[in-house]
Amino acid sequence: MNNISTAAHHAAGEGYAPPPEPVVPPGEGRQLSRPAELIVAGAVALCLTATLVHVASVFLFVAPSNTVSRLYQRQINAWVYPYFEQDWKLFAPNPQSARQQISARASMTASDGTPRPGDWVDLTAVDDAAVRHDFFPSHTAQNMLRRAWAAYADAQGADGQVSSPRALMLQEYLRNIAVQRISAHSHTTFNAVQLRVTSTPIPPPGGADQPAAPAPAPSIRLLPWWSVTSHER
């Protein structure tokens, strides 16, 4: 439709209303004065350059790391961050092969200074239950805890130490999630929370002819106690 030139379109009289703008036949650039022509030409050059730079940067940003993207990494990042940041690695290179189950417990320090931890609350089970039988699961169930943990684990140093500012921020985020969920679960007061992350490998697919593999052993990671001040609850 848009390929038909406006003038021809109107001449054909197909019953369309004419657009409000002054209609000029194709090649209307010829009716422009010199400065106007220059403006349009400049804009074309600018837009084409920006388009090509954008597409190239985004491609190099998301493509697996390669010679070109390593060479121009600084420029690419400057162009892409933050608004054009993107990540298309859903279930890639490999989908997660372990179930991660996150529990939290709270503790109240007794008057003699000894901590008295409460029971573990299975936060992941709450999320799983919220997703079950929902056509449109909420981001709070599907993404909040999952992504908070993934980002935190990612931001940690190789030695598991929390040192970067980003890791500390994510630690606070995780702690706040735990505090909110424990508070919703029980009404006792507490001044510290602790997380426990259990990773259970998903058994590989077993064919009918193969005996089911023995359930792989889960690995458990216990995080340190994080203190909670009362106004944070």
Add this chain to the structure above:
Amino acid sequence: MRTLPGPAADAAAPAPDLITRAFTCLTERPISLHAASVLRIGYGLLYLVFLLREFPNRDEMWGPASPWTPSLARELEGQSGWHSILTLSDSTAYFQTCYALALVTAALFMLGWHTRAISILFAIVVTSFHSRYLFMTDGGDNLTVLMVMYLTLTDCGRCWSLDAHRRRLRTSAPVMRPAVSARTGPLPVRQQAVLVRRLLSTLLHNCGMFVIAAQVCILYGAAGLYKVQGSMWRDGTAMHYVLNLDLFQPWPGLSHLADSHQVLAAIAGYLTVLVQVAFPFALFSRLKYVLLGALLSMHIGIAVLLGLPEFSGAMIVADAVFLPDRLLTRSHRGVAMPGWIHAGETL
């Protein structure tokens, strides 16, 4: 793509050279106006439904009560360079106002009311909400925010919109047609300004549509390239692991059923990778309709089986950028639509 009729309909003029023709195409022929409108309607509707879905959780996701506290959000903004209207105040009333504004903006964007201005407002809203809950987002949110930003460049309100309706009402009154025929010299200054504005708007639109199309190709290409690197996609077991993640299992019976057919799951896995990698190369042939169909069914599967309707919806709407106008107009004439929707079909 069918060949464009040359701009030299006026036979007297000498045949323009290649650069002039490219220049003319770029500044005078807005491409895929209908597809742009489908994207506008799609993303507006999707965001509206998403906001309404999260209505009970809005404070936890974007409000002052979020575990990602306003001060954390501001700290991250300082580091990352994002800006958000939501971090301007910690007041609950301010947040509720922003949420209401988001709802209204999404609805107006979908309807195409003063589309250019609303599209910019909508982009501000979507980027604000996105950066406020960055650590709760997924691929669907990521694609939506990109597309909404790109759509501000396009003329996505030209068809199937309130703007088109209004334009039609205004011009259905008898008006004098601007004299167009016998002019040869430059136009008067005011008309020149109008003309330059229109040429620039078309130029932006064309660049925006190209960026959107390229973005979708990059998305599929990258997703495919990364999967090729994964051992599980190579040995055909990836689907098994995907189907066994509890958070992506709204219908466990269905997931187990799909998982129990190992051969089918392996075929689906290989097809996913193949279709994604092949997609950018198939765009210039009719094969693209086959791949678009495959992607559509894949995304419907993801929406139901993995409980990711927002992600799938964003992908399906993005794919619509490759639907040519003649297909869209034909299909919309096939479906009986209210008369005013026809308003936008010209130009």
